[in-house]
Amino acid sequence: MTDHMCDILVIGGGIAGASIAAHLSEHARVHVLEMEEQPGYHSTGRSAALFSETYGNTAIRALTRASRSFLASPPPGFCSVPLLKPRPVLIIGQVGQQVAFDDAVRQAVPGTEVEALTVDQALGLCPVLRPEGLLGAVVDRGTADIEVHELHHGYLRALKRGGGGLSTAARVTDIQRDAKGWIVHSAVGTFRAAIIVNAAGAWAGEVGSLAGAQDIGLEPRRRTAALIEPPRDATSDHWPMVLDVEERFYMKPDAGLLLLSPADETLTAPCDAQPDEMDIAIAIDRLETATTLEVRRIRSKWAGLRSFVRDRSPVVGFDGLQPGFFWMAALGGYGIQTAPALSAMAADLVLGRWRDQGSAPFGLCADDISPARLR
Ligand SMILES: Cc1cc2nc3c(=O)[nH]c(=O)nc-3n(C[C@H](O)[C@H](O)[C@H](O)COP(=O)(O)OP(=O)(O)OC[C@H]3O[C@@H](n4cnc5c(N)ncnc54)[C@H](O)[C@@H]3O)c2cc1C
Incomplete structure (x- = not known):
């Protein structure tokens, strides 16, 4: 040594x-x-x-x-591909989430990047949303994949x-x-x-x-994610990220697949975090309630730690x-x-x-x- x-x-x-x-x-x-x-x-x-x-x-x-x-214009020589790829986030509110949804709508401003949408407008962006039970959505067009x-x-x-x-x-x-x-x-x-x-x-x-x-x-907190297959007949790459207004789950196109997370925050000791089957099942249930997607196959799954102070x-x-x-x-x-x-x-x-x-x-x-x- x-x-x-x-x-x-x-x-x-x-x-x-x-x-x-x-x-x-x-x-x-x-x-x-x-x-x-x-x-x-x-x-x-x-x-x-x-x-x-x-x-x-x-x-x-x-x-x-x-x-x-x-991120939008990194210094010359820093990287060989763009660091940001625009992708809107669609924040959806469903029946039972009126208070949280109203709050999200209050923060939206017509004509800006963050706007409230009707159910039909939301379906125009993400056709697999279930219209029944959907209160509406707020789109944020200033967001991107990194x-x-x-x-x-x-x-x-x-x-x-x-x-x-x-x-x-x-x-x-x-x-x-x-x-x-x-x-x-x-x-x-x-x-x-x-x-x-x-x-x-x-x-x-x-x-x-x-x-x-x-x-x-x-406090390290575990968050779980899985990659699932989109429907065979759908071109999902241009879909927005779909985020539940109370952050109970999110879904996002990822290299031809869909990344799904129950947005869990389980307090954990520092470790090589592993996905929990129950968290994956919760994510699938919430996704299938909010959309017409049926999860047949999980391509991969993982978990990681997000660490917070108070x-x-x-x-x-x-x-x-x-x-x-x-x-x-x-x-x-x-x-x-x-x-x-x-x-x-x-x-x-x-x-x-x-x-x-x-x-x-x-x-x-x-x-x-x-x-x-x-x-
Ligand atoms: C599922 C999930 C989704 C997320 N989504 C987003 C997102 O969309 N956008 C976003 O901005 N962030 C996101 N995050 C958060 C983001 O990933 C973290 O905030 C970030 O990666 C933390 O970086 P870090 O360098 O602090 O930690 P780490 O990447 O964990 O790096 C810490 C390093 O320290 C090393 N280390 C620890 N102890 C020692 C030791 N004793 N000696 C030597 N090395 C040691 C570890 O091996 C590790 O590599 C997400 C996180 C998760 C888990």
Whole structure:
């Protein structure tokens, strides 16, 4: 085992770790430690790939709005295919959901990207909806599919161009501190660094404990998804994503198949999340109630962890107890769509360059996402 030296050590090679490391590598010696063989093995590789500026709380919406320009026109050489592909989201309300549906309609504005639709208009967009029991729909035309793999690997390529390193199969097992900084023991050796970035996804709470950092109350929550076959005679690729107004299920075209999720949020310990048969059955039942689709065959199924703290905003900033320990965690169900803005802001915070006044054009202050708010 050798000793490796760097300025900033990033723990976790998912979208959070890759994106912040790419920015930091322009200014410092950066190394990323990822415990799996593949850096996108956990949440980042299991998402539904949605970009929506109307999803999540105020902080998430601000970060998502601020990420659009990067995703719509990434810097030259960042990626080889477009990162966004427009796909409307159709929010449907059914009998028994009048209150939630009325609320959704109140947020819609005629003539804008977010508009209320009649049942017939909704059927025009997604012909398999069952008209009986459908109250109506709200369409959001500003939404898109994200090329997650390309975005993630664009950041990993940028990290490499910046001179940064990535070690896989490199689980961090112990974190110590001496007068010179952090000493991090991993499966591939010992690393010394002045700053640690904790981007360990569902394991961020555990990594924080290893370093003696504050408890942010991180809660990993399992979400299940399955790919099902569309009807043989239907061309479903152009259908919108269909989202239940109370987020009880969603369905979305995905490379010739349909991605289905019961939008579950089961509290789980950090792990290699696996789909639960009951959650898949619930998703199928809700889909078959809302549409004329009959699920005959599941092509594949998976689950992943979406990790939240109590206010559902990300936790990004230096720890309140351990100097030089930086959090980039709790990205919930929004870590992909917020990555461009959040990673740029996080890198500025690490480097001590972030100023709320003037440089927060999207209306978010460092305090809104700081771990200090959770103490
Ligand atoms: C089903 C599902 C649907 C989703 N849909 C969307 C969506 O439509 N849009 C959106 O924006 N977001 C979505 N998300 C959320 C998004 O996937 C996450 O917010 C994001 O991937 C979190 O990224 P991360 O880098 O924090 O976590 P991860 O991708 O899990 O990365 C953390 C990494 O840290 C590594 N690690 C952990 N412990 C250690 C250790 N001790 N040593 C070294 N490495 C370690 C892990 O191996 C892992 O690779 C969805 C998530 C799920 C599960």
